[in-house]
Ligand code: IPM
């Protein structure tokens with residue numbers, strides 16, 4: 001069956017790395033059609049388009065979305081802060097109910113883990129506002145929204161993943177000693193779901209301690225489940241300790257499959273190296289591999305994963321690395 005894949009290259013190095021990810025799919029003979037969308041800060045600055053409702057509707061019928069990166073492509077071009085991040089990326093995650101952000105990190109023998117980040121709630125929900133803006137008495141609030149349903153489906157996904165793979169240990173990462181409401185909900189939900197999975201061992205770390213463990217002993221972790229904001233920060237650190245954020249891939253999953261899932265590198269638009277054939281496409285390629293896995297293309301997914309087993313070995317330009325991975329995957 002031909003997969004219909006929406007492709008949003010986006011800004012900065014986004015289109016360059018996405019092109020290489022698609023080249024790997026081509027080399028593997030994956031049966032797909034790409035539907036390209038010109039969206040991002042560049043597009044917004046050109047004609048004011050962020051994400052039209054018609055495109056959002058069209059996306060619902062796609063099989064998957066491959067995204068490069070969105071954000072202001074060059075200092076000084078200044079789209080309003082957060083406009084395309086909220087208007088494209090977060091809107092897509094929320095409206096397509098991509099409630100899991102799965103981010104694997106591998107750097108043998110140090111790290112081999114998956115961070116499962118809740119992807120539709122928490123501090124990202126957009127709850128809050130200003131009072132008396134611009135005055136001396138200005139107030140800004142930004143709440144963290146945690147629903148039992150949202151927390152539980154995320155925690156359940158993590159336990160299912162551990163139970164059905166050779167990963168056997170899950171840590172909840174939060175800040176229950178200070179965030180006593182949200183933390184309590186997460187902790188209770190985690191402990192209750194854990195009872196249904198006696199074969200999975202569990203642990204808990206505060207987010208600040210987890211940061212130390214990431215740097216000093218990442219072997220401690222197998223699967224981590226955490227909220228949206230902690231997961232955002234922890235996964236940049238995860239990239240940094242496993243060879244660099246250029247190797248960090250992610251899958252924004254709608255496990256219920258009521259809409260397409262979206263696959264994107266963890267890194268941003270890197271405007272400082274745009275157009276220089278310097279960006280590492282590995283994170284985008286591994287993300288495309290996660291997409292193949294989710295689409296049931298098991299052989300192609302396994303080939304990409306094997307070719308990216310020790311991604312540090314690939315050196316060269318964006319195109320050279322893309323070609324080398326494509327070749328390794330096709331032959332492997
Ligand atoms: C990420 C990014 C996004 C996030 C930004 C661009 C909105 O940092 O995918 O980690 O914070 O989720």
Ligand code: MN
Pocket residue numbers: 232233236266
């Ligand atoms: Mn991030």
